[in-house]
Amino acid sequence: MNNLLKSLIYDGKKVLLESGVKNAMDEARLIIKKTLKKNELEFINNQDLKISSKQSNSILHNFIERSKGKPVSKIFGFKEFFSNEFIVNKNVLDPRPETELLVELTINILFKIKFKKISLLELGVGSGCLIISILLFIKKNKVSALGVDISNKALEIADKNIKKFNLEKKLKVKKSDWFSDIHEKYDIIVSNPPYVKTSDIKNLDKEVKLYDPFISLNGGFNGLRCFEKIATNAKFHLKPDGIILLEIGYGQMNSVKKIFEKMDYKIFLKEKDLQGIIRVVGFKLKKNFEC
Numbered sequence: 046m047n048n049l050l051k052s053l054i055y056d057g058k059k060v061l062l063e064s065g066v067k068n069a070m071d072e073a074r075l076i077i078k079k080t081l082k083k084n085e086l087e088f089i090n091n092q093d094l095k096i097s098s099k100q101s102n103s104i105l106h107n108f109i110e111r112s113k114g115k116p117v118s119k120i121f122g123f124k125e126f127f128s129n130e131f132i133v134n135k136n137v138l139d140p141r142p143e144t145e146l147l148v149e150l151t152i153n154i155l156f157k158i159k160f161k162k163i164s165l166l167e168l169g170v171g172s173g174c175l176i177i178s179i180l181l182f183i184k185k186n187k188v189s190a191l192g193v194d195i196s197n198k199a200l201e202i203a204d205k206n207i208k209k210f211n212l213e214k215k216l217k218v219k220k221s222d223w224f225s226d227i228h229e230k231y232d233i234i235v236s237n238p239p240y241v242k243t244s245d246i247k248n249l250d251k252e253v254k255l256y257d258p259f260i261s262l263n264g265g266f267n268g269l270r271c272f273e274k275i276a277t278n279a280k281f282h283l284k285p286d287g288i289i290l291l292e293i294g295y296g297q298m299n300s301v302k303k304i305f306e307k308m309d310y311k312i313f314l315k316e317k318d319l320q321g322i323i324r325v326v327g328f329k330l331k332k333n334f335e336c
């Protein structure tokens with residue numbers, strides 16, 4: 046490898062293109078920038094910079110990792126989501142841009158609720174990107190929140206992100222198999238549960254099937270298993286007038302609606318993402334339940 050910065054960009058682009066990375070040029074630039082810890086301006090202004098062989102070797106190593114399918118986020122341990130950088134690793138789902146819609150809608154609903162302290166529960170908290178993004182937008186003391194996950198290793202990352210964003214007082218996380226260890230009722234429950242059919246996982250991009258945890262993707266034989274479990278139990282954990290907001294997969298709207306309607310909920314929200322796919326649905330109970 047040549048070690049002028051601008052040559053490294055083209056070498057990187059070539060390596061990544063050959064291995065089928067779609068935005069090879071952008072990704073090569075990103076990998077170099079992140080390896081050298083340079084911001085965009087420093088990067089643009091230093092195209093003729095000579096890169097030491099130690100740094101060139103690190104960059105080459107990262108190009109090779111990326112060419113094997115490892116996402117840039119998992120090479121460097123950070124992913125941007127809702128304008129913040131979250132810590133990630135192999136034990137958590139890489140935060141997805143489409144999940145930002147669920148964040149936005151929850152924030153809008155929270156803004157409309159006046160004069161009341163809100164309790165918020167996230168099922169399947171993963172890295173914590175969803176609930177942390179919500180909390181960062183909402184005034185201090187308005188919301189108290191709990192995030193649960195079945196994966197201890199995901200909870201370790203959620204904890205790191207809670208500390209990174211100084212949310213220790215507002216957000217707790219703990220292990221629970223959906224509602225198995227939840228004993229309270231909540232005003233708002235949010236979740237982006239695993240919703241890929243088990244048989245479809247092998248057809249996903251290698252960035253996903255090799256580097257996102259299977260448990261964060263696997264929605265069972267029909268992709269709906271987690272929605273069924275959540276619908277069965279959420280009614281016992283919603284306060285009067287409580288709501289549940291869910292991210293769903295492509296084409297799942299009617300099936301998810303049926304599951305929830307069968308269990309005495311009514312749909313009050315369905316929202317499309319930027320691709321025109323219904324990505325978020327919201328349910329309320331037809332009547333309130335006692336534990």
Ligand SMILES: C[S@@+](CC[C@H](N)C(=O)[O-])C[C@H]1O[C@@H](n2cnc3c(N)ncnc32)[C@H](O)[C@@H]1O
Pocket residue numbers: 137138139140141144168169170171172173174175193194195196199221222223237238239240260261262
């Ligand atoms: C699609 S990921 C969502 C992660 C994160 N909330 C996000 O939006 O990026 C689903 C999460 O649900 C968790 N999960 C899977 N099965 C679960 C269960 N039975 N109980 C609780 N969490 C579960 C996974 O470990 C994973 O962190």
